[in-house]
Amino acid sequence: MSSMTYKGYSARVEYDARDDIFVGRVLGVRDIISFHASSVSALHEAFSLALEDYLADCAEQGIAPEKPASGKVMLRIRPEVHAAASIAAQAAGKSLNQWADEVFERAARA
Incomplete structure (x- = not known):
């Protein structure tokens, strides 16, 4: 594929x-x-x-074509994963959104 x-x-x-x-x-x-x-x-x-x-x-x-992604992601993750991600983002000096964007990009390109 x-x-x-x-x-x-x-x-x-x-x-x-x-x-x-x-x-x-x-x-x-x-x-x-x-x-x-x-x-x-x-x-x-x-x-x-x-x-x-x-x-x-x-x-x-007269309808808008659907886009592949809006740029908004709603996730439901375990609280301990959420806490660990928040700490990792803070340690990197980034917001959780900035940090997650980078993580998602790396994972998507792997």
């Missing part, structure tokens, strides 16, 4: 051996936005076309 991005949207890509094609699906939105192609270059084009179609459909319907 691989991923690709376009205009801030990410897609998961898998190879379908039965049909000998690459199949992609945009992640992080409730709407189903999928695409496929038989080569990597065609897959990039299919991804951009699928996303442009989605954005055009939203504009035509």
Whole structure:
């Protein structure tokens, strides 16, 4: 499995051996936005076309396209983890939000 991005949207890509094609699906939105192609270059084009179609459909319907993330995260974690994270943030001279942003970024890129 691989991923690709376009205009801030990410897609998961898998190879379908039965049909000998690459199949992609945009992640992080409730709407189903999928695409496929038989080569990597065609897959990039299919991804951009699928996303442009989605954005055009939203504009035509007068609705805002869903974004992959709002930047707001609500978490429910164990109190001891919350306390440890708060202490780690304070020790680093950061707010819990700043600290968590850095931790999330490192974890997401790992």
